Amino acid sequence: MVDKVDYWISEVCYKDNHIESVRIYKDSEVVYGLEKTWTVTAVIDSINKGYNIGTMIKKDGRWCGGAIVEVVNIGGTEYIRTDRDSSTEDNLENLPKFC
Template structure:
């Protein structure tokens, strides 16, 4: 299956929940292709179909993207959360990624 990198998120009206994710595919030359914004539901669907997602953070000192944590899902009650850790808090948590709206 495919590997995608997540570089930014958009929160829903409640900051505990993510609504959209900026994803990139690697281009095979140590860089990433232009990003695409997907809904949280689309990313969860891709994860359930075997695709892999990792966070990526730009290192301004080296000018390179650093691999971050693996992204998975945690289901609590009827809600599925996107997480880089597997604790039982009821919120999405992909670390300290940029906000999509800050990139404009």
């Protein structure tokens, strides 16, 4: 269980079936619409440094928190996922795409 989410991912950009970048908000800036675009590497680095990152979706005009994003290492490659299965791909496919 995570006590506090530091950042929220709202949208993803895929390239060759892997996430290339995400639209991300600092927790305190969601209501201000101050999203940034991060590479998936920046997301992985932040999670590995101890930051908690979750997904969020807009429902009925309001942001709703989703799952916690985790880093999974499979065959020496790191992926971001909301579950820990062993497939070799990122899995934030329920989020809207922005590219």
